[in-house]
Amino acid sequence: xxxxxxxxxxxxxxxxxxxxxTKITINCVTFPLPGEGPEQQLLxxxxxxxxxxxxxxxKDPQGTTLVTGFEVLLQxxxxxxxxxxEMAEFIHERIKIEEEYAKxxxxxxxxxxxxxxxxxxxxxxxxxxxxxxxxxxxHLKFSNKLHTEVEKPLLTFRGDNFKKDLKKYDHHIADLxxxxxxxxxxxxxxxxxxADRQKxxxxxxxxxxxxxxxxTEEDIKKARRKSTQAGDxxxxxxxxxxxxxxxxxxxxxxxxxxxxxxxxxRIEWIQQHLRQYTTLRHETDMFNQSMVEPVDxxxxxxxxxxDRELWVKENKTGDVRPVDMDI
Amino acid sequence: xxxxxxxxxxxxxxxxxxxxxTKITINCVTFPLPGEGPEQQLLxxxxxxxxxxxxxxxKDPQGTTLVTGFEVLLQxxxxxxxxxxEMAEFIHERIKIEEEYAKxxxxxxxxxxxxxxxxxxxxxxxxxxxxxxxxxxxHLKFSNKLHTEVEKPLLTFRGDNFKKDLKKYDHHIADLxxxxxxxxxxxxxxxxxxADRQKxxxxxxxxxxxxxxxxTEEDIKKARRKSTQAGDxxxxxxxxxxxxxxxxxxxxxxxxxxxxxxxxxRIEWIQQHLRQYTTLRHETDMFNQSMVEPVDxxxxxxxxxxDRELWVKENKTGDVRPVDMDI
Numbered sequence: 001x002x003x004x005x006x007x008x009x010x011x012x013x014x015x016x017x018x019x020x021x022t023k024i025t026i027n028c029v030t031f032p033l034p035g036e037g038p039e040q041q042l043l044x045x046x047x048x049x050x051x052x053x054x055x056x057x058x059k060d061p062q063g064t065t066l067v068t069g070f071e072v073l074l075q076x077x078x079x080x081x082x083x084x085x086e087m088a089e090f091i092h093e094r095i096k097i098e099e100e101y102a103k104x105x106x107x108x109x110x111x112x113x114x115x116x117x118x119x120x121x122x123x124x125x126x127x128x129x130x131x132x133x134x135x136x137x138x139h140l141k142f143s144n145k146l147h148t149e150v151e152k153p154l155l156t157f158r159g160d161n162f163k164k165d166l167k168k169y170d171h172h173i174a175d176l177x178x179x180x181x182x183x184x185x186x187x188x189x190x191x192x193x194x195a196d197r198q199k200x201x202x203x204x205x206x207x208x209x210x211x212x213x214x215x216t217e218e219d220i221k222k223a224r225r226k227s228t229q230a231g232d233x234x235x236x237x238x239x240x241x242x243x244x245x246x247x248x249x250x251x252x253x254x255x256x257x258x259x260x261x262x263x264x265x266r267i268e269w270i271q272q273h274l275r276q277y278t279t280l281r282h283e284t285d286m287f288n289q290s291m292v293e294p295v296d297x298x299x300x301x302x303x304x305x306x307d308r309e310l311w312v313k314e315n316k317t318g319d320v321r322p323v324d325m326d327i
Numbered sequence: 328x329x330x331x332x333x334x335x336x337x338x339x340x341x342x343x344x345x346x347x348x349t350k351i352t353i354n355c356v357t358f359p360l361p362g363e364g365p366e367q368q369l370l371x372x373x374x375x376x377x378x379x380x381x382x383x384x385x386k387d388p389q390g391t392t393l394v395t396g397f398e399v400l401l402q403x404x405x406x407x408x409x410x411x412x413e414m415a416e417f418i419h420e421r422i423k424i425e426e427e428y429a430k431x432x433x434x435x436x437x438x439x440x441x442x443x444x445x446x447x448x449x450x451x452x453x454x455x456x457x458x459x460x461x462x463x464x465x466h467l468k469f470s471n472k473l474h475t476e477v478e479k480p481l482l483t484f485r486g487d488n489f490k491k492d493l494k495k496y497d498h499h500i501a502d503l504x505x506x507x508x509x510x511x512x513x514x515x516x517x518x519x520x521x522a523d524r525q526k527x528x529x530x531x532x533x534x535x536x537x538x539x540x541x542x543t544e545e546d547i548k549k550a551r552r553k554s555t556q557a558g559d560x561x562x563x564x565x566x567x568x569x570x571x572x573x574x575x576x577x578x579x580x581x582x583x584x585x586x587x588x589x590x591x592x593r594i595e596w597i598q599q600h601l602r603q604y605t606t607l608r609h610e611t612d613m614f615n616q617s618m619v620e621p622v623d624x625x626x627x628x629x630x631x632x633x634d635r636e637l638w639v640k641e642n643k644t645g646d647v648r649p650v651d652m653d654i
Contacts, residue, residue, distance in 0.1 A: 023653060030652040040648055048636040056645025069644040076638070079443070086441040087452070093438070094459070097431040104424040111420070114413040116406065121594050125414070128601060132421070187652070235654060242651040249649055264631040267448050271629040274455060278619045278626065285616040292608045299605065302598040304591040309375040311403070317396040318383025321367055322576055324569040325357040325514070326350060327562060 027057050027066065028177070028184040030245065043253065050256035070173050070252060073259045077166055080266050081158060087270070088154035091146055091277070098143035102136040109133035119307030124298035134291040142284040149276050157269060169255050176248040183241040190237040194230040201227045354384050354393065355504070355511040357572065370580065377583035397500050397579060400586045404493055407593050408485060414597070415481035418473055418604070425470035429463040436460035446634030451625035461618040469611040476603050484596060496582050503575040510568040517564040521557040528554045 022036035032040075042052045054069025109132035117125045201223040208220060349363040359367075369379045381396025436459035444452045528550040535547060 023650060025652065029649050031647050032650050037650065042646070043648075047632070048639045050635075050639070053639050053643035053646050055648055058644045072642055072644060076642075083441045083444050087444075090435070090438055090440040090456070093435050097428065097435065100431065101424065101428045104427065108417070108420050108424065111417055113417040114410045117410050117414075121597060124598070124601060128604070129417070238652055238654050245649055245651070260635065263635065267629060267631040267634060270448060271451070271626055274451060275623070275626050277455070278623045281619045282616060285612045285619075288615075289609060289612040292605045292612075296602070296605050299598055299602050302594060304594040305374070307594060308377075308587065308590065312375045312377070312380050315399055315403075316380035317385045317399060319367075319369070319380050320358050321370075321382055322356050322572055323350060323359050323364065324572070325352065325565055327565050 028181040050260040051253045088151050091151040095143045095146050098139045102139040105132045105136035119310045120302045127298045128295045131291050131295050138287045180244050183244045187237040187241050190234040194234050197227040197230040355508040377587040378580045415478050418478040422470045425466045429466040432459045432463035446637045447629045454625045455622045458618050458622050465614045507571050510571045514564045514568050517561040521561050524554040524557040
């Protein structure tokens with residue numbers, strides 16, 4: 001920043017000092033050039049925070065449009081919503097598989113195969129068949145819990161309001177960028193107007209010196225006044241620009257921190273619910289194992305002697321033994 | 328049994344002694360009448376042994392044909408063979424259900440749903456999906472073992488030879504009954520022949536006393552000789568009958584004991600293999616539970632900060648912050 005208002009010094013005099021460019025404005029946002037100006041420390045060192053890494057725009061992967069850093073952050077949240085929906089879909093598919101399995105086991109448990117086996121062996125066999133129904137119940141319970149404790153939450157976490165909120169952020173930041181672009185346009189316009197006024201002053205001054213025209217001192221004063229005014233205009237425009245950029249900067253920091261927090265919450269929420277999935281899996285296997293206990297018990301009790309007693313009592317034809325015939 | 332050969336005493340004299348019937352022959356087998364003769368102790372007390380309870384024939388459930396006690400025992404063994412086949416079929420159905428379940432889980436594990444989740448959360452999700460394939464492998468292993476250790480043995484236990492052996496027993500015992508029937512027919516025939524001879528003798532003796540005919544003492548001696556011979560014949564037939572019945576009795580005891588042993592073996596063999604089923608079920612649930620461990624581990628390691636670092640490094644657009652524009 002020069003101490004003297006730009007308009008009051010003639011361009012010729014100004015050009016003697018070499019002006020080193022230390023900043024660059026890209027897409028209406030002003031950055032220091034590499035190696036110029038005071039070194040910037042990260043706002044949140046060691047945190048890889050969103051507010052530190054998304055200041056520049058970039059080309060989208062196709063290379064066709066310009067994407068702001070903020071839009072990259074926003075896309076991530078929208079993507080997250082899509083991913084949670086896909087996870088819900090996956091869980092839904094698991095639920096269908098479990099229901100099919102349960103249905104098949106239940107159906108088979110009603111089978112009359114070997115129903116005619118009797119005694120202690122028959123009891124054990126009957127319980128074995130029944131255990132399939134018990135297993136089916138376990139898997140059905142698993143699928144029901146998967147539905148209420150994992151799938152449904154994944155579907156309803158951050159409902160429709162979430163997208164609306166994201167859109168609000170999007171529009172808010174985009175509006176500030178538009179304002180910034182508008183302010184920048186004004187700066188450029190003022191800069192050009194100043195250049196024109198300075199050129200005019202210079203021409204008129206030269207003309208006076210070589211007595212080329214009948215321009216009076218009066219004209220030169222007028223030209224100088226206009227030049228000074230243009231300089232003031234430019235300063236005002238630059239001020240407004242910097243204010244608007246600061247405003248955008250603050251909002252960027254605040255909002256990107258908000259998105260960062262949302263992402264942390266998203267990851268932790270999903271982690272929690274996937275742990276619920278593994279808990280249910282554990283439970284299921286444990287319940288399933290216990291369904292085999294009664295079968296084991298009855299199999300241990302299988303007793304051929306007992307079964308013979310039961311069967312013989314039921315089916316004997318006669319216990320009187322033959323004797324020799326008398327004459 | 329009378330001490331005197333039957334043929335030598337005239338029927339008249341015999342009839343004076345009241346003959347109390349103490350035995351009865353049913354279907355050519357001779358039994359003591361209830362309450363008659365020495366009390367019979369069970370051959371194998373407290374064992375409910377086949378050899379004690381299947382001496383009589385009975386009507387079949389439809390009431391149309393006669394079924395021997397031995398055939399009841401034989402039917403039980405044949406039934407047992409059918410039941411083991413039905414058990415194998417049941418296990419086969421379970422195997423199919425497991426294979427279907429495994430196939431579905433494996434297919435779902437390959438799903439690209441939420442594959443775009445990154446970082447530690449993405450790793451945990453990837454492992455969760457993979458765990459379905461691991462579960463599928465466990466169930467496939469279960470079904471394979473069910474096939475080799477339960478189904479196949481049930482199908483091949485006591486192959487075709489078993490039925491042949493049973494048929495041999497069947498024919499052997501049936502032949503002995505046929506022989507017995509044949510011997511009994513001879514007894515009946517001899518008994519009738521004796522009655523005829525005795526009647527003849529009586530008639531001739533009466534005729535002599537009333538001097539009705541010109542029959543001589545010679546004729547009576549001849550009639551008496553024939554009667555005695557008929558009595559000897561009867562005794563011989565009864566002897567042969569009793570021998571044959573004893574033979575059948577012995578074979579009945581031996582063979583029914585064999586069938587009893589076969590039944591004990593059948594029950595114990597099936598018990599053993601069904602216990603193999605429950606063992607495999609236990610194993611399966613335990614392996615299945617362990618498939619969830621790695622998922623649990625990765626879920627515990629989910630770290631939003633780490634994921635942010637990874638993502639930001641990959642996706643940042645620029646870390647140089649905007650500065651005020653100079654004039």
